[in-house]
Amino acid sequence: MDPLNLIYDLARGPLVWVAFAVFIVGSAAQLVRMWRLTSPPDETYVPRVKKADGKNKLPLSYRIRLSVAGSSPVTVAVTTLFHLCLVITPLFVLGHNILLDNAWRVSLCSFPERFSDVLTTVVIICAGYFLARRVFSERVRIISSFWDYLFLGLAAGPFITGYLAYHQICDYKLVITVHMLLGEAMLVAIPFTKFVHMLFFFVFRFAVASEYSLGNGKRRW
Amino acid sequence: MKKNTKGVDHRKIKNILDKNKAKIELSMKACAHCSMCAESCFLFQARNKDPRYMPSYKFLKTLGVIYKKKGKVDRVTLEEMKPILWKRCVLCTRCYCPMGIDIPYLIRTARSICRSQDVYYRYDEDA
Numbered sequence: 001m002d003p004l005n006l007i008y009d010l011a012r013g014p015l016v017w018v019a020f021a022v023f024i025v026g027s028a029a030q031l032v033r034m035w036r037l038t039s040p041p042d043e044t045y046v047p048r049v050k051k052a053d054g055k056n057k058l059p060l061s062y063r064i065r066l067s068v069a070g071s072s073p074v075t076v077a078v079t080t081l082f083h084l085c086l087v088i089t090p091l092f093v094l095g096h097n098i099l100l101d102n103a104w105r106v107s108l109c110s111f112p113e114r115f116s117d118v119l120t121t122v123v124i125i126c127a128g129y130f131l132a133r134r135v136f137s138e139r140v141r142i143i144s145s146f147w148d149y150l151f152l153g154l155a156a157g158p159f160i161t162g163y164l165a166y167h168q169i170c171d172y173k174l175v176i177t178v179h180m181l182l183g184e185a186m187l188v189a190i191p192f193t194k195f196v197h198m199l200f201f202f203v204f205r206f207a208v209a210s211e212y213s214l215g216n217g218k219r220r221w
Numbered sequence: 222m223k224k225n226t227k228g229v230d231h232r233k234i235k236n237i238l239d240k241n242k243a244k245i246e247l248s249m250k251a252c253a254h255c256s257m258c259a260e261s262c263f264l265f266q267a268r269n270k271d272p273r274y275m276p277s278y279k280f281l282k283t284l285g286v287i288y289k290k291k292g293k294v295d296r297v298t299l300e301e302m303k304p305i306l307w308k309r310c311v312l313c314t315r316c317y318c319p320m321g322i323d324i325p326y327l328i329r330t331a332r333s334i335c336r337s338q339d340v341y342y343r344y345d346e347d348a
């Protein structure tokens with residue numbers, strides 16, 4: 001059997017389920033670990049500012065201005081767009097849903113292919129922005145390591161290959177095989193590597209109380 | 222200024238690292254090295270936005286290094302960390318990371334490690 005065909009079959013079959021299993025179990029374990037790092041609310045704590053309406057936080061407009069959205073609005077916009085598209089696009093790509101339907105007879109609704117293509121392009125452009133920032137901005141470069149470049153590549157890889165496959169640029173079979181392998185590698189990497197910030201963000205920005213917290217969580221670090 | 226040439230008690234460092242392992246490991250992993258925390262430090266703002274005053278720089282170049290080397294650092298390295306931990310940070314705890322990393326805790330832990338080896342800022346001598 002042609003080795004490419006063999007890898008293609010593996011990547012399209014068992015490796016997908018292995019990747020999903022590792023991703024789900026690993027993420028659940030990490031979330032439990034993060035939760036256990038936090039402590040229950042401190043009932044004896046007296047807020048520094050207690051306003052008449054009982055709220056301890058500044059109005060939203062102030063908090064936005066004082067937060068990173070105020071100091072780095074472009075990067076915050078790019079990073080929000082990047083992460084949204086990164087999560088949403090693979091869920092609603094027609095090709096993924098067809099595979100899901102073939103395997104389990106279930107699927108999510110799908111975006112029109114042209115729209116998925118636009119979202120894919122957005123992810124690639126945002127990744128280009130992050131790369132440029134890492135290379136040209138001294139404050140980012142000074143704390144960057146080889147791994148930051150590698151993981152940026154790994155995050156963008158499935159989208160770049162997805163784009164190439166959709167537009168039938170290069171050998172389709174090769175590109176789609178690399179696409180699947182990179183996607184699976186990314187799933188497996190989320191709970192155990194730098195990508196863990198995607199889970200970390202939700203626990204510590206929503207559950208833990210702080211001036212800039214995004215939720216009403218009252219737990220403590 | 223007198224030079225501190227004593228050896229390093231790696232066991233003490235290892236103890237501090239072990240006690241804080243879960244939080245340090247997760248925080249180091251979750252740090253996206255994005256520099257978004259920079260503006261939240263008043264010293265960064267006051268020092269002409271010198272990147273060496275960024276909160277992330279301060280914990281990555283101190284605790285990050287100690288953690289990566291599993292506590293096996295020499296005294297010269299710890300002495301080099303001293304100005305980062307004391308002169309470039311007053312531990313005012315005002316820094317904020319959009320990812321939710323507890324930056325002051327990481328800087329404080331690095332200080333504890335240095336202090337456990339008798340490396341700390343003596344304001345009367347080192348100023």
Ligand code: SF4
Nearest residue numbers: 252253255256258318
């Ligand atoms: S501490 Fe937070 S804001 Fe600062 S570089 Fe790390 S992830 Fe980015």
Ligand code: SF4
Nearest residue numbers: 262310311313314316
């Ligand atoms: S604790 Fe240190 S790093 Fe954080 S804002 Fe204060 S001086 Fe800056």
